[in-house]
Amino acid sequence: MLYVELLAQGLVQGSIYALVAVGLTLVYGLLRILHVAHAGLFTLGGYIGVLVTNATGSLLLALVVSMLVVGLLGMAIYRLCYQPILDKPPYVALIASIGLFIAMEEIYRIAFGPYGISYENPPLQDVVHIFGITLRLGEVAVGIGTLVLIGALALFASKTRFGTVWRATVTDPEMAESFGVDIIKVRYLNFFIGSALAAVAGVMVALLNNLVEPTMGSVPSYKALAIIVLGGLGDVRGTLLAALALGVIEAYGTIYLGNYLDRDAIAFAFLILVLMVRPQGLFGRA
Amino acid sequence: MLGLSGYEISLITSMGIAVIFALSLNLITGFCGQISLGHAAFYGIGAYSSAMLTKAGMPLGVGILGAVIFAGLVGLAVGFTSLRVRHDFLAITTMGVGFLFIGIMRQWDFVGGEMGVSGIPGSGLGKPGFMFLVLGFGVLTVLFSLHLKRSWMGYAFDAIADDEDTARVIGLDVSRYKLAAFAMGTALAGLAGALYAHNVRFIDPESFGFVESITVLAMVVIGGIGSVFGVIIAAALLSVLPLWIQFIDEYKLLLYGGLLFAMMRFSPGGLAGLAKQILPKKSSLKASGDTKA
Numbered sequence: 001m002l003y004v005e006l007l008a009q010g011l012v013q014g015s016i017y018a019l020v021a022v023g024l025t026l027v028y029g030l031l032r033i034l035h036v037a038h039a040g041l042f043t044l045g046g047y048i049g050v051l052v053t054n055a056t057g058s059l060l061l062a063l064v065v066s067m068l069v070v071g072l073l074g075m076a077i078y079r080l081c082y083q084p085i086l087d088k089p090p091y092v093a094l095i096a097s098i099g100l101f102i103a104m105e106e107i108y109r110i111a112f113g114p115y116g117i118s119y120e121n122p123p124l125q126d127v128v129h130i131f132g133i134t135l136r137l138g139e140v141a142v143g144i145g146t147l148v149l150i151g152a153l154a155l156f157a158s159k160t161r162f163g164t165v166w167r168a169t170v171t172d173p174e175m176a177e178s179f180g181v182d183i184i185k186v187r188y189l190n191f192f193i194g195s196a197l198a199a200v201a202g203v204m205v206a207l208l209n210n211l212v213e214p215t216m217g218s219v220p221s222y223k224a225l226a227i228i229v230l231g232g233l234g235d236v237r238g239t240l241l242a243a244l245a246l247g248v249i250e251a252y253g254t255i256y257l258g259n260y261l262d263r264d265a266i267a268f269a270f271l272i273l274v275l276m277v278r279p280q281g282l283f284g285r286a
Numbered sequence: 287m288l289g290l291s292g293y294e295i296s297l298i299t300s301m302g303i304a305v306i307f308a309l310s311l312n313l314i315t316g317f318c319g320q321i322s323l324g325h326a327a328f329y330g331i332g333a334y335s336s337a338m339l340t341k342a343g344m345p346l347g348v349g350i351l352g353a354v355i356f357a358g359l360v361g362l363a364v365g366f367t368s369l370r371v372r373h374d375f376l377a378i379t380t381m382g383v384g385f386l387f388i389g390i391m392r393q394w395d396f397v398g399g400e401m402g403v404s405g406i407p408g409s410g411l412g413k414p415g416f417m418f419l420v421l422g423f424g425v426l427t428v429l430f431s432l433h434l435k436r437s438w439m440g441y442a443f444d445a446i447a448d449d450e451d452t453a454r455v456i457g458l459d460v461s462r463y464k465l466a467a468f469a470m471g472t473a474l475a476g477l478a479g480a481l482y483a484h485n486v487r488f489i490d491p492e493s494f495g496f497v498e499s500i501t502v503l504a505m506v507v508i509g510g511i512g513s514v515f516g517v518i519i520a521a522a523l524l525s526v527l528p529l530w531i532q533f534i535d536e537y538k539l540l541l542y543g544g545l546l547f548a549m550m551r552f553s554p555g556g557l558a559g560l561a562k563q564i565l566p567k568k569s570s571l572k573a574s575g576d577t578k579a
Contacts, residue, residue, distance in 0.1 A: 028374075032374075034374050034377065034378070081547070081551065084551065085550065085551060085554070088550075088554050089554075090373060090374060091321050091377075091511075092550045092554045093550070094321070094374070094377060095503065095507050095546055095550050096546065096547050096550035096551055098500055098503075098543075098546060099504075099542070099543045099544065099545070099546025099547030099548075099549075099550065100543065100547045101543070102497075102500065102539050102540075102542060102543030102546070103539075103540055103543030103544045103547060104543075105539070105543075106537065106539045106540035106543060107540070110537075110540070218496070222381060222385065222496070225378050225381070226378060226382060229374075229375055229378045229379075233374065233375075259393065260390075260393055261386075261389050261390065261393060262389045262392055262393060264385050264388075264389055265385055265386050265388070265389020265390060265392075265393075266389075267385075268381075268382035268383075268385040268386050268389070269382075269386055269389075271378070271379070271382045272367070272379060272382050272383065272386065275367070275370065275371050275375065275379055276367065276370055279370045279371045279375065
């Protein structure tokens with residue numbers, strides 16, 4: 001049963017990675033920027049989730065507010081931070097983004113205190129038994145929520161006109177522009193959706209740990225970067241698979257390799273190993 | 287001694303170590319254009335090597351030499367990854383190396399695990415003596431950097447940083463130069479790490495984490511990628527300001543983050559780039575190619 005339980009834990013963790021990494025890989029596809037500050041938005045999502053839930057008692061309302069605010073902030077970050085430096089060498093945006101992320105974490109620490117905040121009445125903490133394994137309701141919600149959101153995203157991207165335009169732009173921005181696509185509009189939409197998904201992940205992590213702290217974005221941030229590289233930078237399907245794979249590998253790895261490497265080191269050892277064999281990522285095209 | 291207080295001596299010592307560390311990354315990222323987000327790992331390897339060697343009874347010189355060799359060897363191995371992956375992929379790979387290093391150190395009981403190594407022998411030279419040792423190594427590092435920049439190898443690095451494919455086309459052995467950059471840069475980081483270990487006399491895995499890697503990258507970027515003097519000034523300022531002014535220490539990371547962001551957003555050439563903008567004529571003769579922004 002341990003195997004199944006570990007698999008379930010891994011998939012839950014992988015779902016959270018997936019929600020964070022999708023936005024990151026979309027930004028990379030569009031702008032060729034490693035958007036490290038994305039994890040700062042994830043953290044903010046968690047803070048807003050806890051604050052609104054504590055104020056109103058409604059987790060759902062908190063989720064919506066968090067997605068809206070964080071989505072808009074994501075658009076603002078694109079406009080104010082990335083757009084002016086798009087023509088510079090790639091390291092410029094990468095380093096600017098790292099700087100922004102560090103500054104965001106510090107602002108959270110100064111604004112909300114170094115020890116973090118928690119839900120007053122943590123929702124969805126009941127335990128459920130499915131197929132003989134024990135999960136918390138929150139973990140089930142994470143799994144289902146991710147499925148629904150990613151499913152909706154896939155439907156939007158494949159069935160609607162704007163979705164088609166969006167996919168075309170992510171695949172080849174210059175070609176799309178020459179076909180008359182307003183790529184500025186696509187970028188705004190892209191940042192809004194990606195950031196809103198990160199906000200959902202933030203609210204969910206806050207739920208699972210019942211804690212939001214200034215640095216809670218650090219580990220997901222680096223993991224998400226590893227994941228989008230594994231997924232073949234800019235490839236959404238590859239990113240989703242890599243996210244779930246990493247979640248599961250970490251879950252098993254911590255049990256069997258825990259004496260030699262900690263969870264993060266396992267993830268990065270896997271990353272380095274894969275990149276040495278396949279420099280274009282697990283699912284990337286050569 | 288020299289009318290300096292003990293406090294001032296320790297400030298100058300920290301500053302000297304930071305300058306060596308920053309110049310070591312400048313060699314890889316500045317000269318050769320290979321971004322590294324895990325440089326603190328080599329600083330750490332140097333610190334741990336020298337700490338363990340001297341704790342086992344070896345003299346300081348052997349400890350430092352061991353640190354340089356060991357960090358350089360691991361750096362050479364990591365350099366091989368730069369032959370496989372480039373740009374953003376390399377940035378993430380080196381970041382992974384940094385996390386891997388901390389992960390291994392945390393679990394490895396021989397080097398103290400999470401608790402780190404304490405009771406590292408001092409230099410035996412006294413505080414002023416150690417300061418002069420650090421300054422001596424610092425001057426050597428600066429001279430080495432300046433010499434390298436104007437050497438055949440320096441020009442090759444420059445060509446690779448500008449455009450790797452073109453460099454290959456004109457017949458440069460790109461792989462060899464990249465490996466050389468990684469080996470030299472990481473060996474110097476090992477030197478800085480060894481000096482750090484004997485200065486603070488206590489190290490743990492957290493001293494060499496991602497934040498340290500970013501801090502040293504900040505020094506290089508804020509100074510102006512590839513500019514020796516810009517990096518020296520940035521390293522000296524950024525290492526000492528937080529120690530000097532307590533208020534800044536509280537907001538140290540906010541300052542680093544904000545500066546990194548603002549520099550990239552408004553002046554990607556760093557301090558050296560700013561200087562060039564302000565004094566265009568004076569520096570145009572020697573500074574062409576100083577910054578690759």
